Amino acid sequence: MPEDYAADHPLFGGAISSTFPLRFQDVSNIRQVPDHQEVFVDPARDESLIFELLDLKLDVADTGSATWFLQDLATEQEAEGTMLIEQSGVIEADGLCFRNIPAVITSAVGQMAISKGRQGREAQNIVRVYLANLRLKEVGTDVLITAYEPVVINPLSETASTVGAGLAVPAIQSGCMPMSEVFKLALSSFKVNDWSLFGAA
Template sequence: MTVLAQDIWRPVELYGGAIAAQFPNRFVDVSDFRPVPDHQEVWADGASDQSIVVEIAEHSDVPDSNVGRFMFDDLAVANEASSSSIADIKQLGTAEVPHIQQGTYICFVSGTQQACKGRDAGLDRANTVQLLLCIIRLPQHSSDLLVTVNAPSYISPSSSAAQHADAQGQQAAAAGQAAAVMQGVLRSLKVQDWGLFGA
């Protein structure tokens, strides 16, 4: 039985209930263990070293046609990635994100980044991470809502993540299910209080 078949989903409240979604049970709220910036919700699964990040960003004036690449590259800089590669960029609609207002521009980007975890340094400690990014553009609220699923497809034996994550064989399986995690999150994502975004 794969990891995917074992996932049990539960409702979660983000930003004090302003956003509702469903996450697999195996993900826990990182803010219970360490500080997380107010504009982010970070949930992680220690066994697979996967994470789900929901982030409210200031609306970028980058055109819709370029925002996927722009945001992916911006994440690569933030992650201090030694390499970054985009596999696919596409527009999503209400079929994939049913609780977001029709006409909202939603962009999905998939790719990989090679980056070290936390305080690790050196290429020998770099992990290869499958990164799935969804950008929901909300110019009327001067915001962009970002949903990211990070799933290591290779964890360096020298990485600090190797001490917590399961064997390499499971990393491939975990990375393979990242798309299903993203799909489930987007299908359930619902803004319940638009005041979260200010104006």
């Protein structure tokens, strides 16, 4: 089966599922991942896809919530030169309902310079970040779907040894689904199969 074949992946023990290409490997097979996260990477392209469950941020408005989380992420990763490329309005997700209340979704795309792991600022890569915030208010949860796509790989970054330094090769040239499409697919196919994951009766 081709690596870029998209399949349904069970997340959080199957309580949630989402569809994305098989080239993304489950990081928990390699290292420990926090319980509230599911992390998948394509090591050949240094692209990653992260699903995260957080307590609902009551003080963050729905409008622009994805942008807020994107900024929060940039701060957390000590990113530099963060730039917002686009953001969506608030969309109601009719297919993602709890007690007939649909989730609300916003998304944002940004670009930032971030270092891998414990590498310093001199090894920063320029990365495009796609982030969606699915607000499951009835169960007090903010779901984040974040996709990272390297744009420029720093020669000092540890990524350079596997992916190569300089401008990242566009996915389409490698016969891969572009990260923007991977992100859209993962978001549009996101499904809660068991609401008891959130402690909902």
